Amino acid sequence: MSTREPIENIAFNLLIRSRYDLLIIILPVPLIVGFLASVMTAVPVSVGVGTGGVPSALLLGYGLFIDDPSA
Structure with a gap:
């Protein structure tokens, strides 16, 4: 019997x-x-945008250099 996942x-x-x-x-x-x-x-x-850009840049750096995607 199959079960259905919630939407x-x-x-x-x-x-x-x-x-x-x-x-x-x-x-x-x-x-x-x-x-x-x-x-x-x-x-x-x-x-405001410059201050918000700092955490965005840190997230981008983390994603690119620290926890980079591997194929």
């Missing part, structure tokens, strides 16, 4: 197949948070 699990499995897919999805999040924080406060947009 939520199927959608999640199609979206994120590996931790590198998750890294690609998370990569722009600090930039968006920095932009939204600068829009909501008196901080200039360049400072």
Whole structure:
């Protein structure tokens, strides 16, 4: 007898197949948070996006050099 997976699990499995897919999805999040924080406060947009770019650059460096994908 076969069992059916819930739709939520199927959608999640199609979206994120590996931790590198998750890294690609998370990569722009600090930039968006920095932009939204600068829009909501008196901080200039360049400072907010620049500050959000630091964690994004660290995530990119981690994904490329520390935990690099291997074929």
